[in-house]
Amino acid sequence: MAEPQQLLSRRAPQVAPKLLGWTLSHTTEAGTVTVEITEVEAYAGAADPASHAYRGPSPRNEVMFGPAGFLYTYFTYGMHWCANVVTGPDGEASAVLLRAGRVIEGAELAWLRRGAKVAERSLARGPACLAQALALGKDQNGANLLGKGEVRLEPGRRIKPAAITAGPRVGISVAAETPWRFWLTDDPTVSTYKRSPRAPAL
DNA sequence: AGATAGATGGAT
């Protein structure tokens, strides 16, 4: 296993499948929640019309243009936060959206944040649910994931390439066929695929 | 200045 920093410095489509099985932790006053990442999507910046960074830097996406290993969070649909790991060389706005994970530490705290009714496998199923379970939001944007900070990304169990499936990304209306979504095959914590209603017909 | 689409999720 290469150093995390080195691995993350490649472009998103290359990094994304390798993040499966890694762990993301967030420690707050309330405690620590850790998830094992089970589903991701790659966004390739300037080369990718579906990326937030496609039209260049802005106040929202500026952290994507920085070095790899930092957290990019954004607010969407008026109510949801989503979390990305910035990848690629400094200056290139490559990022991996964390779509789903399995809570392996702090499930009780995650239930507190998500609501007591949700099934265990759904605690971090879907990008906004994952962000909510981990309490990732505005304040965590730009956090260094590779240090000793409150949010940490660490290599986890090794995933066999045969256990990974690739397919089209979810919820986007452009580049809807590009197979840059990666997940652990048959994992119950992976979100169900829904094509964007705005995506062009096949 | 105003419009609108959007890397969603949950209820209906």
Next chain:
DNA sequence: TCCATCTATCTG
């Protein structure tokens, strides 16, 4: 299928 409901970005 629709709704909640905010922000970045595009259009005029």
